[in-house]
Amino acid sequence: MTTSMKLRWNNGIEVSDGSSLIMDPKRTLQGVPALITHAHSDHVPRDVRKPKSELITTPITGNALKSVFRAPEELLTISSFGKELEVGNLRVTPFIAGHVPGSAMFLLEKGDLRVLYTGDVNPRGGLAVEGPADVPEADVLIIESTYGNPKFRFPDQDLVRAKIVEWVLSVVSEGSIPVFSVYPLGKAQEVIALLNKTTNLRVLVTEDVARMSAACQPAFKLKYEKLQEVQDPKVAVIKGPCSGVPLEGKLAIATGWALILKPKRVHRAFPLSSHADFDGLLEIVKRSRAKEVYTVFGFSYDFTSYLKMKLSVKAAPLGRNWVYL
Ligand SMILES: [Zn+2]
Structure with missing residues (x-):
């Protein structure tokens, strides 16, 4: 496996491999392309009207960024689900996340290393999304853990x-x-x-x-x-x-x-949710077949404790220190 990529949580999910990109940043960074998973305001940069870099996202999220958040069209790069883009040294492919209309997971690839960031995700999908989460296999998974505690098991x-x-x-x-x-x-x-x-x-x-x-x-x-x-x-x-x-x-x-x-x-x-519940999050981890899992948002410590104990994978909340892959 290539070992030239590193990642951390700092203003967003920051990925560095010689070039850099950031996912769901709070603020954009000069010259650093930003991947936006979906158009909920906690995943949209606060400076979206005047971003310092290009914003890469799916068609529906791009529409929302433009028409609701007033992002400048010339800085939007739109990519459809399943379509691979080159961003710096990385190959980036959006996959259906099933959370809200237009929501994407991003698969980042360099050499034979595959890193998947789920954003907010729902393996059950809904009536107004593109489908249930379409989880590709990855070596490393960065997963939301909004409901990463066993007390959150939604009824049918x-x-x-x-x-x-x-x-x-x-x-x-x-x-x-x-x-x-x-x-x-x-x-x-x-x-x-x-x-x-x-x-x-x-x-x-x-x-x-x-x-x-x-x-x-x-x-x-x-x-x-x-x-x-x-x-x-x-x-x-x-x-x-x-x-x-x-x-x-x-x-x-x-x-x-x-x-x-x-x-x-x-x-x-x-109790109708657009997120994975606890079992749904576990299902996504299993489907990704990742051996290394990092959590963001919500019950990040509870979920990683459970993963380490039950699935014997390497797991930790993603923090400010670089993780070297
Ligand atoms: Zn969301």
Whole structure:
């Protein structure tokens, strides 16, 4: 195996092999290409409007960076899933991550060394993503560990979807309005797709959700309208958590965190997640066949402890010290 690559967590996942690149940086660096896995704001550089380097991502994430985050088009390099790009000395290929529309994992290759960074990932996929995570084999895996603790085992997600539909229809039959407060990217499109597929209700969305959903079209052909005034009672409303639009109706959230919390003002909290749960993360590690695993985000220590004990792989949270491969 080649041993000329090193990586660490510093402002993002920094990779150096003579040339450099950074993945999901907090801020871009002069002359260092940035790979962006998806358009959730915690994975988008804060200086995205005036980045110091090119931003490499997939078509849908590129749309969102341009139309929602105002990234300059001339600094976007777009690569489709499965298409290999040369970035410095590395070969970089995006794979479907299954987390939100456009979300990618990146496989970095140099010689015979293969390093996979998952970004946020979901091996189950959903109704408004390109598919479940398409995990390639790698020597080294850098994996998110948002739910990397065994207390996070989600119920069957189709059953959760069925309960959401049941709740929506019961609220409408009472003459009230079901209102979902969800992330504008990912969960919003998932709930829109679910209601499109299973009900005849009009789906009304707030401005933030409309902007993100437009960036995801035409890939998912979602049917929704911008929220103006709710007069027709046979509607469902999808709003972003920060949207200040005053609304009558019954409020629901849909998130993996519903396993452990339910805010007081919320009528229902559904454990529908766009992330891998604990077992899903284990599945991804096994499918990658990686012998060396580094974790980022969430329960990174819990997950690596478990991996070392149960799978006998080398595992550690990715920190500020360089790891030499
Ligand atoms: Zn995310």
